[in-house]
Amino acid sequence: MLAVSRMYDRQTYPDPQSPDRVLLILDLTASMCRRILMGVARYARVHTRWSLAPESMDSAYTNLAKQAGNYIGMIGMLRVSDAPDLEVVRASGLPAVNVSNNAPPGDFPAVLNDDAEVGRMAAAHLLERGFQHFAFASVGNFQFNVERLAGYREMLAGSRREVISVHSGSDRRGIARWLRDLPKPLAVFCASDLTSRHVSEACRLANLQVPHDVAILGVNNDELICDTCDVPLSSVQPNFEEVGYRAAELLHRQLRGLPLPEGPVRIRPVGLEVRRSTEVTASHDVLVAKALAIIRHYASSGMSVKELATHLPLSRRSLERRFKKVLGRTLHDEIRARRLERARTLLLESDRPVIEVAQAVGYADRRRFARDFQTAFGDTPSAYRKTGRVRT
Structure with a gap:
């Protein structure tokens, strides 16, 4: 040296x-x-x-x-x-x-790129949409495919879910046959945007609707690919x-x-660009689907489980039991996860002080915010911002 x-x-x-x-x-x-x-x-x-x-x-x-x-x-x-x-x-x-x-x-x-974290972020997004069936698609024997699948599996396992099938290859007809045999609604995490496009084209061949039958999520946020498909593709954005x-x-x-x-x-x-290919709530339970949609839009306002229940024709206790039975997680966990996902985006994409980020996502107590954030993402908010954002 x-x-x-x-x-x-x-x-x-x-x-x-x-x-x-x-x-x-x-x-x-x-x-x-x-x-x-x-x-x-x-x-x-x-x-x-x-x-x-x-x-x-x-x-x-x-x-x-x-x-x-x-x-x-x-x-x-x-x-x-x-x-x-x-x-x-x-x-x-x-x-x-x-x-x-x-x-x-x-x-x-x-x-x-932290490819395991890419996989975890993909799983978190698809879980939040209410899916019960998860698959993975890739092309080639590359290390990033292995690591993205590992992170995807890890996050799903934490919610008692699993990857039910893995496909490798770019042949659209082969992908179409694979998709037809899997339970629906199905969430497919693709190791790249190009693979997402292959899956999207295979859905057309198989007469499957995106996102209602098959939701598709890719990686790289390549706008030339994502925005030119029949249904624009959601994608994880590496930094x-x-x-x-x-x-x-x-x-x-x-x-x-x-x-x-x-x-x-x-x-x-950095985060995830949501387009139409995952803009769906996949639960067959109409009330659970409505609860997910409300949480998605209002969690950062400081909404509590009690307030959520006032918007639905169920008691709080009945709603909590129903939500846990269908999705395997509590309403409180779901609201907290959506707040923390929004906080992660604000930390990476804005210069707002940590206390303002906490308040913006519904936390009145900065220490509680820091504790929840570190539990979810493995770092304090300040450390996460330092290691994860683009320097200017």
Whole structure:
């Protein structure tokens, strides 16, 4: 690490017209890679005088083998499946940071999307919609598929639910046959937006309505995919800009000879963009479905279980028993979960003080809010904001 630092010191801005070049190996046809690039650029503008040199996945490694001396370091999608290309990276001797979620363990410092948390967030959303039957669809044998499915299963297990079926592949007719055989209404979490599109097209082939027969939820919030389907697709939004920002920060630390984290840095998703593909309440019990809809809209106002019961033709006790029987969780748990989900979004997407966030979602007691939030998400509100948002 010291040798890298000395090399960097000798080359630091000898000419204002020739800033140090950083190679970026990214597929810029993919929205996630463009967001990573934006995060890298944000860090570089504020903290360095780097010249960013994006290269396509096809040409980057060939150019690197010939021109490694033109760069001081690199950030890229260094994938397990690209073994010959990884050898080119190693042979270059350049400091590198990996941003691929199919990363070779331990080869390079890495900043990765927290894919298990993506799966947990997906399950929480589909549970909140009242589904009882859950499936998972993906394409390819990628590590991020494995981790997203694991998080999905973990969250469902906490509500005594399970993934009843898993499908891998992009053939629409095969997906249609798979969907026909599963109980309805069905919630399908897809490992990517592209897989969501495949499932949506398969539903049309199988004469299944989205979202009433099959609700579909993807990952990446690629608007070009999500907004152009027959039924616009809901999607979990990873924080790819933060991935890029933190990757640039990690490369900068390498170049200065500073200590690095022992393992990959994991970045939590920002939230979830709800579109029509999950805009449904899946309970066959009309009163439970109505209770869910009311909670979804008014939980953050400070509404209590007692107040909720006044909007329905049932006593509070009868409503609580019915809700627990149908969904396996209490009304109080549901209201608290919706408040905390809203709080998570406000923490990541606004600069409001924690006390104001607590009040905005119906908590009068900041300490109780902090305790509930940490129980739900594993961090205090302040720590969650610090580790999960995009730096500006």
